[in-house]
Amino acid sequence: DVKVTQSSRYLVKRTGEKVFLECVQDMDHENMFWYRQDPGLGLRLIYFSYDVKMKEKGDIPEGYSVSREKKERFSLILESASTNQTSMYLCASRYPGPYNEQFFGPGTRLTVL
Amino acid sequence: AQTVTQSQPEMSVQEAETVTLSCTYDTSESDYYLFWYKQPPSRQMILVIRQEAYKQQNATENRFSVNFQKxxxxxxxxxxxxxxxxxxxxxxxxxxNNAGNMLTFGGGTRLMVKP
Structure with a gap:
């Protein structure tokens, strides 16, 4: 079974803090994704990485950056957290190709006070 | 830009009965893929079913099936x-198919099942 894990289920941070969300997958997938999930808006893509050290912006990259130094690990960074970044963050991975299934992590619910 | 619309924020169904969840999308492409994903409460999202646009036959997976009207x-x-x-x-x-890794999601439908 593919396993995608995220470093925290719940996280509370203060405005202006630097926040790191970590994601690890164990299936040697080249592609990894970070999404933000908000009620009524579904999932919106923040960034994705198609290989180590490779990344592309998604639909809502502002205020976020990413890092992928190893194939199995993809980090999402909030340089200076703001209250409008309070949300559920989902990580996913898959083999390359638009037909292929994405495997999701359990999510991190981030609250910025 | 492609958009995906799920017009039913919430649906409910009686146990053992049948329910249909709606989805419409907007695209100028002819070659693409469609998916339904399920996110149980406090559990990880999983793929339910997928459809290739060039296939006329509707996909089925056990109790789950789609009605694809291209x-x-x-x-x-x-x-x-x-x-x-x-x-x-x-x-x-x-x-x-030409969008690489860009998966576009709808807003979601919450399904409640009544015993």
């Missing part, structure tokens, strides 16, 4: 013999 840009999910474990958020998603 001309109408409609992709509904039918759940037969509903079970309590089907209660979840369901997301419709679209990926154009």
């Amino acid at each position: 001309a109408a840009k409609s992709f509904s999910l039918k759940i037969s013999d509903s079970q309590l474990g089907d209660a979840a958020m369901y997301f419709c998603a679209y990926n154009a």
Whole structure:
């Protein structure tokens, strides 16, 4: 079974803090994704990485950056957290190709006070 | 830009009955893929079913089937013999073949199953 894990289920941070969300997958997938999930808006893509050290912006990259130094690990960074970044963050991975299934992590619910 | 619309924020169904969740999408592409993902409460999102646009035959996976109407840009999910474990958020998603990794999701439908 593919396993995608995220470093925290719940996280509370203060405005202006630097926040790191970590994601690890164990299936040697080249592609990894970070999404933000908000009620009524579904999932919106923040960034994705198609290989180590490779990344592309998604639909809502502002205020976020990413890092992928190893194939199995993809980090999402909030340089200076703001209250409008309070949300559920989902990580996913898959083999390359638009037909292929994405495997999701359990999510991190981030609250910025 | 492609958009995916799920017009039913919430649906409910009686256990053992059938329910249909709606999804429409907007695209100018002819080659693409459509998906339904399920997110149970406090559990990880999983793939339920997928459809290739060039295939006319509707996909089925056990109790789950789709009604794919390419001309109408409609992709509904039918759940037969509903079970309590089907209660979840369901997301419709679209990926154009030339869009690489860009999966576009709808806003989701919360399905409640009544015993």
